[in-house]
Amino acid sequence: MRKYVIMGVQGSGKGTQAKMLREDLDLVHISVGDIFRWHVRQHTKMGAQVKRIMAAGELVSDELVEEVVRRRMEIHDWNYGFIIDGFPRNGRQAAFFMESYDIDAVIHLELPDDEVRRRVLSRRLCPSCGMDYNLIADRPEQEGRCDICGHELITRADDTPEALESRLTDYHEKTRPVLELFRRKEVVHDVDGRPPVEEIQQAIRKTLGLPAYRGQR
Ligand code: AMP
Numbered sequence: 001m002r003k004y005v006i007m008g009v010q011g012s013g014k015g016t017q018a019k020m021l022r023e024d025l026d027l028v029h030i031s032v033g034d035i036f037r038w039h040v041r042q043h044t045k046m047g048a049q050v051k052r053i054m055a056a057g058e059l060v061s062d063e064l065v066e067e068v069v070r071r072r073m074e075i076h077d078w079n080y081g082f083i084i085d086g087f088p089r090n091g092r093q094a095a096f097f098m099e100s101y102d103i104d105a106v107i108h109l110e111l112p113d114d115e116v117r118r119r120v121l122s123r124r125l126c127p128s129c130g131m132d133y134n135l136i137a138d139r140p141e142q143e144g145r146c147d148i149c150g151h152e153l154i155t156r157a158d159d160t161p162e163a164l165e166s167r168l169t170d171y172h173e174k175t176r177p178v179l180e181l182f183r184r185k186e187v188v189h190d191v192d193g194r195p196p197v198e199e200i201q202q203a204i205r206k207t208l209g210l211p212a213y214r215g216q217r
Contacts, residue, residue, distance in 0.1 A: 002027060002081035003101060004208075005088075007179060008109030009171045010164065011120035012193040013200060015132065017109065018085045020201045023215050026080040033086045034130075035068055036060065037156075041127065057163025059170055062092050069097070090174040094181055106182045107204055111193035113168055120164050124153040138197075 002025065006014045015031060022029040036054060039047035046068075050060050059065075069087060081104075088094040097103075111119075122135040124144075128151035133140050140147050158167070182188050189207040191200060201213045 001079075003104045004081070004083040004107060005103055005105075005182075006083055006085045006107045006109070007175065008193060009111055009113070009116050009175075010167050011116045011123065012109040012111040013197065014085045014109060016197055017107070017201060017204060018083045020197075020213060020215065021083055021204065021210075024213075025210065028078040028082045029085065030069075030072055030082055030087075031085045032065060032068060035072065051157075055157040055163065057158045057160075057166035057170075059089060059174070062090070062096075065089075065093060066096050073101070088178055089170070091177060091181070094178045103182070103187055105208055106179070106188045107208070108179060108188050108190050109193035109200070110190055115194065116168065117161075117164060120159050121161065123156065123159050125156055126151050127154050
């Protein structure tokens with residue numbers, strides 16, 4: 001059983017790397033942001049609660065986040081382990097998580113803020129199949145259309161310059177201290193988030209002592 005957390009500022013590639021790790025290792029990828037986005041799309045009561053907060057790039061309340069994580073973990077479909085992305089994001093969430101689960105490793109994707117700004121503002125997403133694109137490095141073949149399912153691509157509501165600055169501030173003020181907490185437990189693996197996607201994946205696997213990545217994105 002492998003239990004990982006992946007951390008890094010928005011746009012550092014957490015989601016992409018987590019999905020690649022999940023493939024042949026049979027890990028369950030748990031993204032709190034994806035769960036909230038699903039609720040917003042489905043117009044659930046929770047979706048209505050978080051929509052404005054997310055669009056402004058602010059953090060959802062700890063109570064709600066903890067409830068979502070607790071419910072997701074209780075499904076217990078993670079026989080081979082999990083990789084959590086976007087959580088914990090502050091000291092309280094870290095304490096809540098560590099009370100119930102041990103973590104084998106924290107993968108920390110490092111990326112300078114300027115590169116984050118460049119990437120995030122060119123990010124596009126397929127709302128139908130979840131595939132993500134980047135207009136600089138990973139363009140869709142046909143402009144504005146998903147290569148996989150053909151659906152029209154969208155910009156995440158929170159990928160605006162204002163929301164991004166708010167998320168960057170939160171990351172440095174609230175999430176960085178969590179990383180330091182994990183560092184004291186000696187579970188943090190720092191990985192450079194600037195090279196091409198496959199190279200980063202290999203670096204993650206090497207530092208975690210996992211078999212090399214052989215898949216195709
Ligand atoms: P993400 O996809 O991880 O960037 O998450 C998108 C948005 O969901 C964030 O900007 C927050 O509004 C909310 N969110 C996701 N995870 C958390 C968390 N652990 N704590 C608080 N809010 C969160």
